[in-house]
Amino acid sequence: MTATESEHVTPVEVGHARSAGPSVQDFLARDTRPVPASMLDNSAAPQGAADVPKSRYVDARFAELENEYLWTSTWQMACMEVDLEQPGDHVVYDVADQSLIVVRTKAGEIKAYHNACLHRGTKLRVDDGRVASFRCPFHGWRWDLDGTLTELPAEWDFPQVWEQPDSCLPEAAVATWQGFVFVNMAEDPQPFDTYADKLIEHFERDFDMTGRYRAFWATKEVPANWKVCMEAFGEGYHVIATHPQILEFTADENSEYSIWPESPHVTRFVNGFGAQSPHLSELTPQQVVDAYLAFAANSPKGKVPDGMRIDVPDDANPRAVVADIFRAAMSDRFGVDLSDRSDTELLDATLYHLFPAFAPWAGIGQSLVYRWRPGSTPDTCFMDVIRMAPNPDDGSVPEPAPQQRLTLEQRWHEAEGMGQLADVFQQDMDNLPRVQAGLKSRGKRGVSFGVYQETRMRMHHRMIDAYIDAGLARDVRSADELDPWRTPAG
Ligand code: FES
Ligand SMILES: [Fe+2]
Numbered sequence: 001m002t003a004t005e006s007e008h009v010t011p012v013e014v015g016h017a018r019s020a021g022p023s024v025q026d027f028l029a030r031d032t033r034p035v036p037a038s039m040l041d042n043s044a045a046p047q048g049a050a051d052v053p054k055s056r057y058v059d060a061r062f063a064e065l066e067n068e069y070l071w072t073s074t075w076q077m078a079c080m081e082v083d084l085e086q087p088g089d090h091v092v093y094d095v096a097d098q099s100l101i102v103v104r105t106k107a108g109e110i111k112a113y114h115n116a117c118l119h120r121g122t123k124l125r126v127d128d129g130r131v132a133s134f135r136c137p138f139h140g141w142r143w144d145l146d147g148t149l150t151e152l153p154a155e156w157d158f159p160q161v162w163e164q165p166d167s168c169l170p171e172a173a174v175a176t177w178q179g180f181v182f183v184n185m186a187e188d189p190q191p192f193d194t195y196a197d198k199l200i201e202h203f204e205r206d207f208d209m210t211g212r213y214r215a216f217w218a219t220k221e222v223p224a225n226w227k228v229c230m231e232a233f234g235e236g237y238h239v240i241a242t243h244p245q246i247l248e249f250t251a252d253e254n255s256e257y258s259i260w261p262e263s264p265h266v267t268r269f270v271n272g273f274g275a276q277s278p279h280l281s282e283l284t285p286q287q288v289v290d291a292y293l294a295f296a297a298n299s300p301k302g303k304v305p306d307g308m309r310i311d312v313p314d315d316a317n318p319r320a321v322v323a324d325i326f327r328a329a330m331s332d333r334f335g336v337d338l339s340d341r342s343d344t345e346l347l348d349a350t351l352y353h354l355f356p357a358f359a360p361w362a363g364i365g366q367s368l369v370y371r372w373r374p375g376s377t378p379d380t381c382f383m384d385v386i387r388m389a390p391n392p393d394d395g396s397v398p399e400p401a402p403q404q405r406l407t408l409e410q411r412w413h414e415a416e417g418m419g420q421l422a423d424v425f426q427q428d429m430d431n432l433p434r435v436q437a438g439l440k441s442r443g444k445r446g447v448s449f450g451v452y453q454e455t456r457m458r459m460h461h462r463m464i465d466a467y468i469d470a471g472l473a474r475d476v477r478s479a480d481e482l483d484p485w486r487t488p489a490g
Contacts, residue, residue, distance in 0.1 A: 018452070021278035024256035024270045024348075032320045033342040036206035038362070039270070039350070045259035047458035051446025054439045056461065057225040063378040067096035069471025070356060070464055073186040075195050075265075077358045077371050078102045080214060081179050082400045084110055088130045088145055093183060095373045100172050100183055101125050101134065105145045110176065112183045113147055113169035118161065124169075134169070143169050178209040178360075180369075198263035199354050207362040213398050215389035218415040219382055220406035224432035226374045226381035227460070228439075230357060232428050233370060236271040236349075237453040240279050242427050247277040248291035249318070254278060257452065259459050265355040267456040273347040274319035286311070288318040293325065298420040319343050330364065335392035338364065353456065355463050364390065379436055380408065385418075385425070 025042065028035045056062050078093035079102055090103035092115060099115035101124060115123050117136040124134045124143075133150065135142040142151035149167040152158055161167050173184040175192030177200065182192055193200060203209065222229045232238065236255035239246060251272040258268040274292055276283045283291075289312045293304045312321055323343035330346070331338045338346070345363040353359045357372040371384040391397050404415050412418055412425040438444060449457050 019253035019278055021251065021254050022272075022275065023254060024251075024272055027251070027272045027275065027319060027348075028344055030317055030319070031343045032317075032323065033340060035342045035344050036202075036362075038202035038206040039344055041202070042256055042258045042268075042270075043260045044257070044452070045261050045455070045459070046451065047259070047455050047462065049451045051448050052458065052461050053446050054444060056464070057228055057436070057439050057447075058378055060378055063225075063374065065468045065471075066374065066464065067098075069468045071096040071185075071374070072098060073184070073189070073467055073471060074356050075175065075182045075184045075189070075192055075354070076356070076373075077180050077369075078112065078183045079181050080400065081110070081176055081181055082214065083128070084181065086130060088132055090125060090131065091128045091181075092125050098185060099123060100185070101169075102174070102181055102183060103145055107146065110174050110181055111145075111147065112172040112174050113143075114172065114185075117141055118149070118167065118169070147171065178203055179212075180358075182358075195265050196354055198260050198266040199352055199360075202352070203360070203362065209360070209367075209388055211391050212367065212388040213391055214386055214400040215398070216387035216415075216417045217384065217401045218404040218406055218412075218418065219384045220410070220412065220415075220429075221375065221408045222381050222383050222429065222432060223379065223408055224381060224436040225378050225439075226357065226372045227457075228432055228435050229381050229383050230359075230370075230372045230460075231454075231457050232432060232435075233351070233359070234269055234353065234456055235450075235453050236269070237450060238428075238431075239271075240277065242431060243424055246295060246424075247280055248283060249274055249288050249295065249322075250277055251275040252277045252279070253453075255453065257455050259455060264459070264463060267353045267355075267459060269349070269351045269353070269456065271349040271351075272319070272344075273349065274322040274343070284312075284314060285316045285318040285321065286314075289321050292318070292322050295420070296326070319347060323347050334390045335394060336390045337393065353460075355460060385415075387417075 025040070028039055076095060078100065079091035083089065083091050084102065084104040087104050087106045090101050093100045093102055100112045101115045102110065102112045105111055115125060117124055117138065119136065119139060119141050122136050122138045124136055133142050133144050140151065140153045141149065144150050147169040149161070152162050155162040173186070173189045175182045177192065177196070236250070236252040239250055239252035254272060256270040260266060274288065276288050290304050290309070293308055294300070297305045297308060299305050310321070312318065320343055323346045326346045327338045327341065341364060344350070348363060350362040351359055352362060359370040361368045367388040369386040369388060373382045375381045401417070406412070406415060412422040412429065415422065418425070
């Protein structure tokens, strides 16, 4: 089908416009298996049409506000529980200008300590690893894994510290969920369970990740603001120009974007696969299936490898055909029975987002997890890509993949084990420095997000503002408390 221009410009209420062609909910209605209930829980929440000021991406003063009030007050994924198997195993979680040591204690708990010596501030750990205690390299103050100060050379000289109640390492809040460890530096944070409620509800009911292992993990420094990078992975709108090689089997513009106002930290993006883009003129089911299989096999465009080609009748649903093939192939590859898993779980990109910067895919087809963190200037950031694969049915749990680090200059292809995803990721990444540079143009005023396909970005910016505003209000209050002279009498 070719979407006519008139279909695209039919006037509708802002935020309720939809592309021509089937919606994600239409795809789900034709699934060959019962679909997870969470997939039916979709919710549009228009966020207006105003431009978002570009200063939020390029201005160091805005980055300072984020550093001060966003990264210090939100739940962020610091590591995975498998990284903290034994007492003393720890991960250094650096974000903005803050650093935490996330550690397994001798009692088996997971704790997060601010990574700064209580003497003169030295970072206690700069690398992940296993230690028996945390000893500062500068003058040798030492803390036990439970945060207690156990050694202080010349303790006679520090009566204000030695054996005083506040000599323990200050802690941040910790929560674990689905094998991931989250931290929050706020003094009295909203409990993770309510902060992430929609995410928890959906994953615990339908998308359990605890039966999976980390099959791949790479962290790349990226030459763009963290929001520029994150937003590049949050919509299907860019497929037409950035990934034209997948249009034959990607319902890009038919994607679904959900915001649940009652759970504002969680949003979702669903992009259907195994159906053609509405940008193309009508393809046969055979063409859609061939294009998808060739891509999945990493073959030259449109070339289905020998032995894989199947005849697809003209009245077939290409989604069902490809899902059947993937169901069988993935069952074999991972040694698991996927016979009752729905087409959408096998095929679609269902990407949840937990504010500010954690994004796990649901389903079993891709099973990626993303994380973003700001860099040392507004012009760089770090992006993590993790792939979670199902544990084999024989009860074994493969070793978790170690972290691969890619520099600003390296390409995703240099990450071992990324497969054909490297091409797609590199296409995304190639745009980012150009976006960052263009945002600095004197002629560019604001970012004109789409009112539906980019609603989630609008929502994220509102959430960032909410955290900054709350932080600024707290600071005014605490400054007044600290310095009563500032408050006029009466
Ligand atoms: S700065 Fe850590 S012991 Fe002196
Ligand atoms: Fe992309």
